[in-house]
Amino acid sequence: MVSFFVSVAAVSGLAGFLAVLMVIADATIANYGTVKVTINGDKKFDVKGGRPLLATLMDEGVFIPSACGGRGSCGLCKVKIKDGAGAFLPTELPWLSDEEKENGIRLACQCKVKNDYAIEIPEELFNVKEFRTTVLRIRDLTHDIKEVVFKLDDPATMDYKAGQFIQLKVPEYELTDEPVYRAYSMASHPAVKDQVETEIRLVPNGICTTYVHKHLKEGDQVILNGPYGEFFLRDSDRKVVCIAGSSGMAPIKSILNDMAVRGIDRETMYFFGARSKRDLFLADEMRELEAKLPRFSFIPALSEPEPEDNWDGATGLITEVLDSYLSSGDNVEAYLCGSPGMIDACINVLTKKGVPEDLIFYDKFA
Amino acid sequence: MDTGFAAVAIFFAAIFTNNILLTNYLGMCSFLSVSREIKTSLGLGAAVIFVMASTSFLNYIVYHFVLIPLGLEALRFIVFIIVIAAFVQLVEMVIERVSETLYAALGIFLPLITVNCAILGVSLFMVIREYGMLQSFMYGLGSGIGWFLAIMAMAGIRQRLKKAQVPKGLEGAGITLVITGMMALAFMGFSGMISV
Structure with missing residues (x-):
């Protein structure tokens, strides 16, 4: 009976002693006090030091895109740390290219904020x-x-x-x-x-x-x-060419509606590629937009129309239709959303027509 | 044989003839997963040397000055694990505080080996073989160096292996275990020279 109590007391005593030691260590050794995180040179946050940058920023309401939740296994939470982070950690290296390393790009989930940090993130992330x-x-x-x-x-x-x-x-x-x-x-x-x-x-x-x-x-x-995302209408008076397939309709629809509401009057063409009529959707809404936007035309193209579709619109692959409808790439700005294959093929056609690559904006389905 | 000489013999025996990884096959999980690159193996190996040497000494103190007087030898498994875990955690905190470079090179591996069986193994062998204080420390240090040598050798081989054509079914852990077996055979050549 006595040995029973002695063993319980001994193990509890030892574990308790070590636990107290850990608590003290946590409050002294691992206590980095309050540190300052400066974002893009103007926004300053006073934060509790010692935690990963990703979690620290999240507490301040700044969300860095991350898919794995901070385990260092997705490599998405890249931010530019101008000042404060030490050497690259072995856990970061697999995710960073040589160019990124030179530019001070780090994984926010791996870098712990132990001193003042100065970082740069895209302005949109504040939102x-x-x-x-x-x-x-x-x-x-x-x-x-x-x-x-x-x-x-x-x-x-x-x-x-x-x-x-x-x-x-x-x-x-x-x-x-x-x-x-x-x-x-x-x-x-x-x-x-x-x-x-x-x-x-x-x-x-x-x-x-x-x-x-x-x-x-x-x-x-x-x-x-x-x-x-960076996929939104640029402010200019160039001709707008939108190209989408399948659910790539979504952002284009939003952009076109926005143009209608804000009264942006630009020459606009919207090519929408589908296989047959059963893959075509929101066509009525697009026709309504044609009434609201004076210089807008919607060009749906079916690559394999069924006989019962009674299709009298454009037929062929979206690239062929684009090629025949777009006479020249002069003064054109293009917005593409769809599968990687479709986007790459359309970029080819557009550059051949003379649209500079920096005026081709796209959102690829990953 | 006086203790000093015995301690030196144990030190070398732990490195070569009784390598904890290659003769006892302990500490295999981190050995298999981290031996892909020489650079990371170096960090993990160094961390193992440090932790084995210090925890064998610490556990000797705890065993002989706490557990034996209280007649609680049977509790050594759980007590050793607690001591190792707390020690490793503390060391990680300290390293992180004092040196960024040391943390990047070594500290980051410490959580990986907190519950490494080779570390606990060293403390338990020390009890079974009834080592003295100096001998325990030398045994821990030697075992750490032995483990370090084994993982460095394996990392060197695996880096070259990247260019080799390994049959699909043997890729990764499979071929690594086969190679470990061959390395163990080579180390067995030392056996009998000195014993722990």
């Missing part, structure tokens, strides 16, 4: 927040594309530019053991600040698309964050 939302509406656009509208609950509004995208959080379910994030362009109009509309095509065995198509119901709670 990125996490939103709690409710699914307001789901409707079928085609046999494999659904339009999903989210009502923003908290925060209640989002400021974004037409063409930008959000990341949807997919909870654990049969296809994934951990929450994952997937990016979708917003099709909604930026003036409607409390709703986000997406167009999501079912990809066989796609983690997020299967979740949206098979599980998501109206009224469900969904977490999303955003807005992200």
Whole structure:
């Protein structure tokens, strides 16, 4: 009996002693006090030192895109640290190219803020927040594309530019053991600040698309964050050429609606490629836009129209249609959204027509 | 044989004839996963040397001055693990505080070996073989160096292996284990010269 108490006391005593030691160490050795993080030279935050930059910034409401949640396994949370971070850590090296190393690009999840940091991030990221939302509406656009509208609950509004995208959080379910994030362009109009509309095509065995198509119901709670991306209409008076396929419709729709609302009158052509009529959607809405935008024309092209489609519009691959409709690339600015194959092929046609590469903007489905 | 000489003999035996990795096959998981690059192996190997040497000494103190007087030898497994874990955690905190370069080179590996079986193995062998204080320390140091040599040799081989055509089914851990076996055979050539 006595030995029983002695062993319990001994182990507890030893463990307790070490625990106290750890607590003291945590409060002294690992205590870095308050440090300053300066972002882009003007925004300063006083933060508690000793934690990874990614988590520190998140607490301050600055969200750096990250898919793995800080385990150093996705390599997405790259930021430029101008001052403060020490040598590159072995855990960062696999993700950084030589050019990035020279420019001081680091992984925010690996660098711990132990002293004052000066970092640079794209200005847009200040606007990125996490939103709690409710699914307001789901409707079928085609046999494999659904339009999903989210009502923003908290925060209640989002400021974004037409063409930008959000990341949807997919909870654990049969296809994934951990929450994952997937990016979708917003099709909604930026003036409607409390709703986000997406167009999501079912990809066989796609983690997020299967979740949206098979599980998501109206009224469900969904977490999303955003807005992200550089895909938005540039301010100029050049001719606008939009090219999209499938759910690439989403950001283009948003951009065109935005032009209509803001009264931007530019010569605009929108090529939309589909296989047959059953893959074509929102054509009526585009025709309505033609009435609102005086110099806009919508050119849907079917590559393999079915006999029953009674198709009298443009026929052929989107590249062929683009080639025949666009007479010259002079004074043209292009916006492309769709599969990598389609985008690469269209960039080829556009550059041959003389559109400079820095005026071709695109959003590739990864 | 006086203790000083015995300690030196144990030191060399732990490196070569009784290499903890190649004769006891302990510490295999980090050995297999980290031996891809010489540079990272160097960091992990150095961390293992340091932790083995210090924890064998620490655990000797705890065993002989706490557990034996209280008659609690049976609790050594759990107590050794707690001591090792707390020690490694503390060292990591200190390294992170004092030197950025040392942390990048060595500290980052410390959490990987907190519960490495080779580390616990060294402390347990020390008890089974009834070593004295100096002998325990030398045994820990020697075992660490032995483990370091083994992972460095393996990293060198694996870096060359990247250019070799390995049958699909043997890639990765498979071929690494086969090579480890061959290295163990080579180290067995030393056996019998000195013993722990």
